[in-house]
Amino acid sequence: MPAAFPPPVDSQKEFVKRGLDAEDELIEVGVAIVGGGTAGLACANRLLQLLADDPETMERLGEVPVAVIEKAKTCGGHSLSGAVMRPGPLEELFPEMTREQWREEGFAFGEVKKEAVYLTPTSKMALRVPTPPPFKNHGNEVVSVSALARYQQRQAEEAGAYILTETSATQLIVDTPSGAQGSRVAGVRSGDKGRGKEGEPLGNFEPGTDIKAQATVLAEGCWGHITGAAIKEFDLADGREPQVWELGVKEVWKVKQPLDRLIHTMGPWPLKISPKYGQIGGTWIYPMKNEKGEDLVSIGFVVELEYADATTSAHDLLQTFKTHPLVRKILEGGERIAWGAKALPGGGYWSMPKLSMPGAVLVGDSGGMVDTMALKGVHHCIKSGMLAAETIYAALKRGESSFEAYEEAIEESSVGKEMWEVRNARQPLQKGLLIGGPLSGIQQITKGKLPGRAHWHRNDAKPMFIGKTKDSYPKPDGKYTFDKLSSVFITGNATRDDAPNHIRVQKHVPRELAETWKWMCPAGVYEIPEDGEGGDESGEVDVIVNYTNCVQCGAITAKGGRLTVPEGGDGPLYQIL
Ligand SMILES: Cc1cc2nc3c(=O)[nH]c(=O)nc-3n(C[C@H](O)[C@H](O)[C@H](O)COP(=O)(O)OP(=O)(O)OC[C@H]3O[C@@H](n4cnc5c(N)ncnc54)[C@H](O)[C@@H]3O)c2cc1C
Ligand code: SF4
Numbered sequence: 001m002p003a004a005f006p007p008p009v010d011s012q013k014e015f016v017k018r019g020l021d022a023e024d025e026l027i028e029v030g031v032a033i034v035g036g037g038t039a040g041l042a043c044a045n046r047l048l049q050l051l052a053d054d055p056e057t058m059e060r061l062g063e064v065p066v067a068v069i070e071k072a073k074t075c076g077g078h079s080l081s082g083a084v085m086r087p088g089p090l091e092e093l094f095p096e097m098t099r100e101q102w103r104e105e106g107f108a109f110g111e112v113k114k115e116a117v118y119l120t121p122t123s124k125m126a127l128r129v130p131t132p133p134p135f136k137n138h139g140n141e142v143v144s145v146s147a148l149a150r151y152q153q154r155q156a157e158e159a160g161a162y163i164l165t166e167t168s169a170t171q172l173i174v175d176t177p178s179g180a181q182g183s184r185v186a187g188v189r190s191g192d193k194g195r196g197k198e199g200e201p202l203g204n205f206e207p208g209t210d211i212k213a214q215a216t217v218l219a220e221g222c223w224g225h226i227t228g229a230a231i232k233e234f235d236l237a238d239g240r241e242p243q244v245w246e247l248g249v250k251e252v253w254k255v256k257q258p259l260d261r262l263i264h265t266m267g268p269w270p271l272k273i274s275p276k277y278g279q280i281g282g283t284w285i286y287p288m289k290n291e292k293g294e295d296l297v298s299i300g301f302v303v304e305l306e307y308a309d310a311t312t313s314a315h316d317l318l319q320t321f322k323t324h325p326l327v328r329k330i331l332e333g334g335e336r337i338a339w340g341a342k343a344l345p346g347g348g349y350w351s352m353p354k355l356s357m358p359g360a361v362l363v364g365d366s367g368g369m370v371d372t373m374a375l376k377g378v379h380h381c382i383k384s385g386m387l388a389a390e391t392i393y394a395a396l397k398r399g400e401s402s403f404e405a406y407e408e409a410i411e412e413s414s415v416g417k418e419m420w421e422v423r424n425a426r427q428p429l430q431k432g433l434l435i436g437g438p439l440s441g442i443q444q445i446t447k448g449k450l451p452g453r454a455h456w457h458r459n460d461a462k463p464m465f466i467g468k469t470k471d472s473y474p475k476p477d478g479k480y481t482f483d484k485l486s487s488v489f490i491t492g493n494a495t496r497d498d499a500p501n502h503i504r505v506q507k508h509v510p511r512e513l514a515e516t517w518k519w520m521c522p523a524g525v526y527e528i529p530e531d532g533e534g535g536d537e538s539g540e541v542d543v544i545v546n547y548t549n550c551v552q553c554g555a556i557t558a559k560g561g562r563l564t565v566p567e568g569g570d571g572p573l574y575q576i577l
Contacts, residue, residue: 002460002560005513007504009562015229017171017189021210029162030061031392032187032213034169034226036070037079038145038378039364040219041152042093042385044068048159050393057397061214066161068153069190069211071168071568073494076149078552079221080250080342080577081378082284082300084112084140084262088414089382090148094155099141107147109288112137114261118326120269123472126326133444134374134422135264142262142286142298145378146574164190166569172226172360173210174233183233184401185359187213188226193567199500215392215403216360219385222343223554225565227366236353236362241456243353243368245558246281246346249314249522250300252288252338252576253331258295259287263326268433270320270472271303275432277467278308283321284375285330290576296337297330298577302375304346305459305558306430309467310515315341315522316473319481323474331480339487340577341522343554346372347456349423355410356403363388369415373422373444380415387413421447427454459558464512470519484524488549491572493523495548499570503547505561514543516559523549 020026031047033040044066051058051065058065072078087099102108117135118126157163170191176183187210194205218227222245231237263285271279281303288296301318321327345351345368352368355361363369363384370377391406410416425448428439443450476483503525505517517526527544552571554563 001463002513002516003458005506005509005560007560007562008506009504009564011229012232015171015226016233017173019175020173020186020212026210026212028062028064028212029067030065030213031067031215031217032211033066033068033217033219034188035219035221035366036068036072036075036153036163036165037149037219037221037364037381038152039366039381039385040068040217041075041149041156042382043217043219043363043389044156044161045093045152045159046386046389047393048156048161050389052159054397057393060396064162067211068156068161068163069167069169069188070163070165071565072165072571073569073573074150074165075153075163076146077573078571079145079149080248080340080574081145082286082298082375083143083145083378084137084286085143086376086379087139087141089379089386093382093386102141105151106291107143107151109142112140112142112262116261116263118263118265120265120267120324120326122269123324126265126324137262142288143378144288144576146577168565168568169226170208170565172229172233183358185216185230185357187211187216191565191567195500195567197498197500214396217363217388218360218366219363220366222345222365223557223563224366225563227362230357230360231353234357236357240353241347241350242458243345243347243351244456244459245305245343245555246302246372247305247314247341247343247520247522247553247555248300248302249318249341250298250339250577251318251336253297253299253334253336254290255295255297255331255334259285259297259330262286270317272309272469273433275435276308277469278306278462279312279469280304280306280429280433281317285327299327305343305555306462308462308464309469310464310512311467311470311519313470313473313519315484315487316470319474319476320472322481336482338574338576339482339490340572340574341551341553343558344370344372344377346370346426348372348426349419350453351456352419354407356406359401361388361391361403361406369419371418371422373425380418383413383415384410423448424450424452424454427456430457460560464516466512466515484522485549488523488551491551491574493549493551493572495550495566495570497548499548499567501545501547502564502566503545503550503556503561504564505543505545505556507543507545508540509543511539511541513560514541517543517556517561520555520559522553523551525549
């Protein structure tokens with residue numbers, strides 16, 4: 001099981017910095033927001049709206065009242081979603097904008113008017129079923145989160161935010177020694193740039209800097225490097241269920257015919273239905289358009305990382321799914337124009353950590369705010385970002401430094417209410433689709449009225465075996481089905497060949513674990529030497545880590561490894577995912 005081979009990492013020791021550098025060596029900002037995705041930028045925009053009417057508080061926040069620290073080349077460059085969004089929170093954030101204007105800005109593609117849900121019992125059959133409650137999307141909007149983040153970035157910059165792109169936050173700064181009473185987040189440290197493979201400074205080396213802040217917002221998405229350290233440092237997950245994860249792989253296609261509806265499939269094909277395989281997943285196909293008005297579709301496959309067959313690969317499952325006649329009909333004659341992969345937190349309400357700590361709060365996926373029954377997180381990201389902004393603003397205006405009120409604001413908002421209703425709906429599926437499906441249905445229909453707390457077990461505590469899922473993957477033809485490396489190529493991945501390794505895994509592990517990483521990683525980062533070199537009698541093998549291919553999806557953290565933040569600017573540059 002992956003948990004028996006933990007990654008060589010001590011997050012508190014390595015990723016928490018105790019004390020700030022001298023005043024003349026640091027950058028001072030009012031509010032530091034780590035992550036320029038949907039959640040972080042909603043927080044920045046809401047804060048600046050509030051500060052615009054309050055010059056006194058604005059002045060108290062100093063020369064840089066709001067700073068957003070984003071590791072991608074541009075905001076949204078590392079954001080990926082399905083993405084059908086419940087519109088309420090975005091309408092609330094920008095009340096003067098109409099949905100028609102969202103579409104003119106290029107991040108929204110139309111209101112959902114028609115939808116269809118299918119069971120796919122085999123590779124040829126598709127049975128249309130009545131739309132289950134979580135898949136009801138009438139009135140929602142199809143968007144691109146990477147384009148939405150670029151729009152939010154422009155708005156925030158115009159309103160006065162300082163956006164540091166290509167900058168990784170590598171350490172959480174707390175202002176007192178380890179374990180001392182009253183310790184408080186004092187900001188974050190940005191990462192060094194220009195280090196070589198062994199960590200040695202190269203000619204263009206630039207050291208990182210302490211960014212001191214009156215309030216820090218962790219909006220790192222999934223999986224959060226600093227968030228993970230903060231959760232440990234402040235015991236934020238005490239008494240909660242463990243977090244569990246899902247991995248989605250997505251493609252965008254230019255198609256010949258417009259798609260007139262949203263499509264979801266619930267399997268079981270191409271997953272194995274036997275509980276031994278532990279595979280739960282589903283797919284989506286959504287209509288989109290590009291800036292020229294041409295027809296596109298977003299297509300994706302999401303699989304829970306709870307599976308036991310080491311040969312489960314979300315990337316290859318998506319390629320397999322595309323061979324189904326239902327899908328072929330939609331994509332035939334079209335062209336793939338984008339690909340990406342990203343994990344999402346799947347534990348829901350019971351797995352959400354405490355959302356505030358002295359000096360800082362968690363928003364969006366960093367706080368685990370995704371309803372995976374409905375595959376909806378974007379609107380929670382926006383709402384939580386806004387609530388964080390309102391809490392921080394109110395506290396700083398009063399000259400106070402506690403942001404604990406944020407916890408209650410979330411609980412009482414649409415985020416808390418919606419997450420509560422489905423809090424026990426997903427867990428039964430860990431028993432398999434046949435047993436878990438009906439139990440999950442009861443939870444959905446009763447909208448959380450049944451009492452109790454359903455438990456999760458950790459994804460990395462699942463014993464792995466080498467099964468047969470891989471036998472059904474199609475051989476890539478480079479036109480309709482693709483291998484992992486050509487997929488990574490079209491992400492615009494810009495990681496330097498001589499960058500230091502940011503993936504922490506044990507390098508000599510049982511074959512079952514090595515195979516798990518090899519198949520799971522959508523970017524083909526892990527390799528096992530084919531000639532058995534590095535293998536030993538105990539069945540352990542060497543693992544080669546081609547970390548420069550990594551698209552920072554975060555899945556490795558669920559199955560025994562750890563994604564840490566690479567140098568700012570590295571990784572993919574998603575434009576329309
Ligand atoms: C496959 C998939 C399908 C989905 N489908 C839907 C859907 O249809 N509808 C829906 O509502 N939701 C959907 N979701 C969920 C939704 O996409 C997420 O909830 C949402 O996009 C998360 O936004 P975020 O701002 O929290 O995180 P992100 O968008 O991930 O943003 C976090 C940002 O922080 C940056 N960052 C992270 N760490 C650091 C650091 N240390 N230093 C600097 N920068 C950092 C990252 O580069 C990134 O830009 C889906 C998710 C996935 C993965
Ligand atoms: S190596 Fe990178 S791309 Fe591969 S699973 Fe890990 S985080 Fe995802």
